[in-house]
Amino acid sequence: MHKIKLIIRGGFDGQTPVTQAPIFRLVEGWSEAELESPAGILPAGLWGQVPAGDPYLLHACLLTVNPLDPQTMIEVRTGAPTHTRAQYTPSADNLRLTLVRPSDEIRVVTSPQGIVKLELLVESIGGVNELGSRLYEWSDAANKARDTGVRVVRFAANGAIPGWLGTLHVIYDSVNAGNITLPPRVIVPLDAVLTVTRKGPGIPTLLAAAGDSFAGGVIGQAIQRSGFIMNNGEQWTWVAD
Missing domain, CATH: 2.60.40 (Immunoglobulin-like)
Structure with missing residues (x-):
């Protein structure tokens, strides 16, 4: 070597x-x-x-x-x-x-x-x-x-998502509202996919890291039911139901 x-x-x-x-x-x-x-x-x-x-x-x-x-x-x-x-x-x-x-x-x-x-x-x-x-x-x-693997991460309180590859499913299960912070967008590949699902009564809010934003310049997205997020090379792309 x-x-x-x-x-x-x-x-x-x-x-x-x-x-x-x-x-x-x-x-x-x-x-x-x-x-x-x-x-x-x-x-x-x-x-x-x-x-x-x-x-x-x-x-x-x-x-x-x-x-x-x-x-x-x-x-x-x-x-x-x-x-x-x-x-x-x-x-x-x-x-x-x-x-x-x-x-x-x-x-x-x-x-x-x-x-x-x-x-x-x-x-x-x-x-x-x-x-x-x-x-x-x-x-x-x-x-x-x-x-190609798919991973699942569960949150019951405030937390942060590390950089990921492939598909990552996030489930928020809590009676209380909470904030989930995204990693810096530059470390997430363009083909990586994140899904976020609210399971309990508490509403989670996705927060962009410092210097990042969602389309339209928004820095936070509340999850009413579920949503998809991807890195489009300039901002986070967000689709929610």
């Missing part, structure tokens, strides 16, 4: 190739280097830090000062002619493993900010017991289970 940490001040622009190898040093078990800005496209070989000539499985996550926004992404693409092979948001909690070939490029995009750390875990798909293949199967199964 190769552990690589790239640090950049100002963020990744997704456009500028990094052709000059940075200086790496071992820091707490990581091969760490600071990139000079601008930077946005990394060679698949990562300047000799990964197995030479071998495809490998890559797990990537971004550590940022500000919350990840919709434009943040990592993209694995072929060399010329360029075609995108994988594209996703490399958040700190993702389980995504991506196959990278020696001829590929890794494109990284973040919003401008003080400092960004890109952590890369690299595992060759060959080697003893084909550890990389087993990791891929585990990650793929876990990812599918989380993306």
